[in-house]
Amino acid sequence: MLRLIKDTLISQVVTLWKVFLHAFDKTDTVEYPDVKPQMFSRWRGRIILSRDPDGEERCVACNLCAVACPVDCIALQKAEDEEGRWYPEFFRINFSRCIMCGFCEEACPTHAIQLTPDFEMAEYVRQDMVWEKEDLLISGTGKYHDYNFYRIAGKKIGGKDKGEARNEAVPVNVRSLLP
């Protein structure tokens, strides 16, 4: 009998006492949305498409984000301008499927697709969670300020000729006999 009292009753009294003491603790609850929480910059929230330092679209429609996506919620189509630059004709993310895993960002070879600390993505209508390129594309460089894929890759585009990428020699003259 004594053992029963010790095991149950005392434990409950102690618990009640601890709960009572919490009434005097400092509160942790944030009055959202009146108070916005401070997010970490590496938080995996809303996905954006960024631009390179020259202000051009970074996305080259390589499809690596789409293939890395475990829920297959990214669909896009490659297009090419007259001077050889690849860009997505459309770029669609179905956020109602997205699990914010960040694999797309990891897979992206051009730092185009980035996850941002913005988590406020609720919608009343599910269809509104399908975002197109116009909705995703921001005007800045996002988290990575300096990277410009086309300045490194050897493909010729408008404003960057063959031999003008990083570490490139001028194009070979195939008719030259010099070594």
Next chain:
Amino acid sequence: MAKISIDGIQYEVNAANNLLQECLSQGLDLPYFCWHPCMGSVGACRQCAVKQYRDADDTKGTLVMACMTPITDGGIYSIQDSQAVDFRSHVIESLMISHPHDCPVCEEGGECHLQDMTQMSGHNYRRYDFQKVTHRNQNLGPFLNHEMNRCIACYRCVRFYGDYAGGSDLVALASHHHVYFGRHEEGTLENEFSGNLVEVCPTGVFTDKTFSAHYSRKWDLQTAPSICSGCGVGCNTSPGERYGSLRRIVNRYHHDINGYFLCDRGRFGYDANNSPQRVTEPVFAQARINGNSEASAHKSMTALEAARQFEAMTGGEVIGIGSPRASLESNIALLQRVGAENFYPGLSDGELACVREVLLLLREPGLHCPDIRGLEQCDCVLLVDEDLSNTSARMALALRQATRNAATAMATAARIPPWQDAAVRELAQHERSPLIILSPQGTRLDDVASDTFLGTVAQQIRLLNAISRCLDPHFDAPVESPELVARAETIAGALVQATRPCLVSGISAQSPALIQATANVARALRIRRKGETESPVDLCFAMPEANTLGLALLAEGSANTLSAALSRLAQGKADAAIVLENDLFRRAPAAQVNAALAGQLPLVVLDHLHNAFNAHARLLLPAASPAESNGSWVNYEARAQSAYRVFAPKEPLRASYEWLTPADPVQLPLIGSEEILAQFASAHPGFAALRKLLTQREGLSAVMKSPRQLPRYSGRTAMQADKHVHEYRQTLDPQSPLSFSMEGVPLQKDSSLLSVAWAPGWNSNQAISKFQQEINGELQQGCKGVHLLTRDGVDASYTQTAQLSEKTLSPYFISHLFGGEEISAEAAAIQARASGPYACIDDKRARELGVNQHGRIAVHAGELSVTLPVLIRQRIAPGGIGIYCAGELDRFTLAQELRVEAVAEEPDMLLRSREMFRHLLINDSWQGRNGA
């Protein structure tokens, strides 16, 4: 067979091959670049290094290039040896020194042999800090992109293009690390197999320009095993679809037919699927009923309404006209709907007469119809009349390889293994097996021909008869001039000397007499060879369309011809007519077709592209294209093969056999192609072999379908999310053993329906080695098609050939690979290489007419008069005149006696014709080894 040990494991291998090939045959992963299963070894890239040990006591070993190492019985090798691994990783690192870091914007990415081999060799980070070599690209025409920066200088492109396919305008330029693969000057790559560079190049130097215009990664393409419908060869293809449109075609290995290569018509003609000319909805011409000629009164309707209208219009006695470019199932469905007495093969009368001859020959004992691989093994070929490079190009490529058999024989005598490509070519120089070409004009095979005879069909028949007489003195042929007899004796001598002689012809000339004369040569040759060998003589005829033979087989035993159908239509001796996927203006004289149309019978046409004929239809039903419907196709050897639809067509499109089989169109599923085949095969003993085409799956595969999508197929929950965020149900496919999804039996478990070659670590099409029994061997699984004909016919004696008159001026008709075929001609890239109609004459006639190169002449035949630009060629039958119809001119009216006169030149017209002839790339510089 030899026993060797690789990394301590014993293997039984074929001693005739090199070590690399046998390693791959055993399923081992060994990286390589310059070696190609079809082109042998040159040892250029140094990537396939392995360790070779002298004996069991040798612990040090030597590094050797596996592709250059002949197998020795009892040989001890190591792939995993650390020195070999280290060596390979350094080789790949140096090959990658100037690689441009542009995989994300490279069309090859994701199916790149270089990516695969780099992964396999373990090279990750670039350590070389100095400058990368760069190159300027060339515009290589409408088919290919050029990005020279990606080159690793394996030389495969020039070896394929020049050595294998006989092209002369792709070469290696410059030297050392500046080496450049391109043309001497920018311009269209001329060879009709240039598209194979996309697959032959292990990197992204040559990529498919048409694919790039609507690009998708390989893993995103939905593919199915398909058959090319560009000609009668029946090459196996893997078409790929994304977002509801057909994106590209790549080769699908078939051991006996296409092997590793497709022609450019087959590869780039797919875009007709996405053409604005597609029939996308039923068109009901109310105007015709009301007697109102306003074309705008066309009313569009749903599939259900159209099906009801179709049923209402086609009661009573209905004439059905089949099509050589529709699948066997569609033709069967039409045949069953209208009954055999009302079924007319939609072949022109001339074609039909020829195909009937060919069918007899395909049954005749003592003859043998070689497949493409068989053609490659012939050591003497007589090619009669058919311009194979422009009609059945894959056969022309095979004949080009056949001329190399002399080289292989020399190499064998000199104890050089045939895979030592450079050594064999060096030894043989210009020594070739005989290829004798009889043709009305120079062909693109002339550069490897031992003898070319330029003559009209009548002259060719005379020569063929003379050859038959040389082979068999009992052959009854008229006495010919001594020159012709001498010529015939040379040709007959070459045929007799060969161990595997072959005769190849076709039905382009639409001359049964020519076919009989060719067959007579084969028969005479067989009689001549009696006693020496009992092996049958190879004889084959190229077919112009994918199902010409299948259609003729269906209509066998009936005397129905197209002109009979047209006169019935003209006289109104039926209640309605159904025309299946056929432009009758290409099959009969325009006057005859117009008379039939004037008969005012209700005309229902099923087709997938708008054309001149179906514009006259009262009801035009939108048919699914070959890529959108299942179907079987019968190739030139009477081999039936199944093609599966790559994607489901958009409503209201239906496969022709679905429209034609009376059923409640609301109640799905509609009839399946296999159901039609099974019913037909059991009802007709002659077609019993078709049963083997039906799905027979066991074990896991019997309960699961094969996926049309690769395991990494992406975007499933976003592709259609713009239309509706709730995902649509996956399209079901109860009619075939394939599913429209990525779930199902993986390729590695069951490759009987090999949609596209892919294996872990092998993302390029070269993964096919993982599905072959051995390299260059049969596929491990899968149906190779079934032969519908057996050699059960009568052992015919010679057929008397009709003597054709040589007095009148009747033209021969020119074929072109690009634009010469109805469907592929609608593809944008093909159109860029196609030309309009023109006439071809020789110097003498040009002088007589007073017309200059690219000037114009007027051609009159019967009531038809056309003005055509002129191409003056040196290599053309004396007194001959060639006409290229381009699908516009009425060939049948022009085949009558012609009258030709010059037309005054206008400068702008001259410029226009010059522009048109620019892409024809006719080369008259070859004179043949023996002169012409």
